Amino acid sequence: MMTRWPSPAKLNLFLYITGRREDGYHNLQTLFQFLEYGDDIDIEPRADGVLQLLNPVAGVADEDNLIVRAARLLISKGRERGIDTGAWGADIGIEKRLPMGGGLGGGSSNAATVLVALNHLWKCGFSVDELAAFGLRLGADVPVFVRGHAAFAEGVGEVLSPVAPPEKWYLVAHPGVSIATPLIFNDPDLPRDTPMRSIETLLNCEFANDCEVIARKRFREVDAALSWLLEYAPSRLTGTGACVFAEFDTESAARQVLEQVPEWLQGFVARGVNISPLQQAITGYAELR
Numbered sequence: 001m002m003t004r005w006p007s008p009a010k011l012n013l014f015l016y017i018t019g020r021r022e023d024g025y026h027n028l029q030t031l032f033q034f035l036e037y038g039d040d041i042d043i044e045p046r047a048d049g050v051l052q053l054l055n056p057v058a059g060v061a062d063e064d065n066l067i068v069r070a071a072r073l074l075i076s077k078g079r080e081r082g083i084d085t086g087a088w089g090a091d092i093g094i095e096k097r098l099p100m101g102g103g104l105g106g107g108s109s110n111a112a113t114v115l116v117a118l119n120h121l122w123k124c125g126f127s128v129d130e131l132a133a134f135g136l137r138l139g140a141d142v143p144v145f146v147r148g149h150a151a152f153a154e155g156v157g158e159v160l161s162p163v164a165p166p167e168k169w170y171l172v173a174h175p176g177v178s179i180a181t182p183l184i185f186n187d188p189d190l191p192r193d194t195p196m197r198s199i200e201t202l203l204n205c206e207f208a209n210d211c212e213v214i215a216r217k218r219f220r221e222v223d224a225a226l227s228w229l230l231e232y233a234p235s236r237l238t239g240t241g242a243c244v245f246a247e248f249d250t251e252s253a254a255r256q257v258l259e260q261v262p263e264w265l266q267g268f269v270a271r272g273v274n275i276s277p278l279q280q281a282i283t284g285y286a287e288l289r
Helices: 064-078 107-120 129-135 142-147 180-185 201-202 212-218 220-229 250-258 277-288
Strands: 002-020 026-046 051-053 089-095 149-156 158-161 169-174 233-238 245-250 266-273
Touching: 002 107, 002 142, 002 158, 002 169, 002 277, 026 107, 026 169, 026 201, 026 277, 051 064, 064 089, 064 107, 064 129, 064 266, 089 233, 107 129, 107 142, 129 142, 142 149, 158 212, 169 180, 169 220, 169 250, 212 220, 220 233, 233 277, 245 250, 250 266
Parallel strands: 051 089
Antiparallel strands: 002 026, 026 089, 026 149, 026 266, 149 158, 169 245, 169 266, 233 245
16 A cells, blocks of 8 residues: 655754864754655555655666665665564655755655654564664755754764744745755865854854855855845754745745745745654554554
8 A cells, every 4th residue: 555755845044153073074053954845755665675766766776766875775774683574664755845965855754754664664673773874974954854853963964952032934946057065064164163052052043044144145046046035034954955935924924025035935834843854744643554
């Protein structure tokens, strides 16, 4: 039987880079919150050990797709545990809404959803901690999606502390460009010396994103999007971009601005939530057992 699983977007409500490590990665402090908006992943288990991606991404080989990599990683970890994984197969389809290179965590969220859903459907028995550790091998943002709670993140983004920021409404706008994360992090002008602060201090400061200055410098579309959105509400970049967002107290206020979005911007309105739609879904499936 085919089941549908949410693969939600995330926002970085703030993002500060506190240093560069010897391995080239950056230490950061960021605040993740989920959106009630994202991709949907359809999964139908099969008993012949075949993994099939029903709608491959143009230009991306299946073996490089995070969805397939997540499924194969789960199989590999099952074998390491001594489980007979020969019958672990699935048909996997995706209804894609989140733009690639948008800073909304689409690929990481897809990987996390596959790990969580197949762990349930295949009855693997891995704990959330184990799934989060597996996910870190696929990307720094995967663990927060696996755990499904809004979080303050440190390190490269893998040291997570659950938090509960206000659940605002957001207008998210995509300026039509894709930004590769390394492009931002390798820029020599990227701020890398923001002082480390406690989460209590950060929650009481005005939120900002250290990547924003580089994204605006390198992509005039991002600069234009932020300039337009700032006329209506506090706005900033999410992740390394390219999406920008503005926060509102009500859905109606956000939608009023959405109606005025210029043609060169694509936008949507969604509520920020501290328990992700994926976490709500897996809880629901567990209660049905």
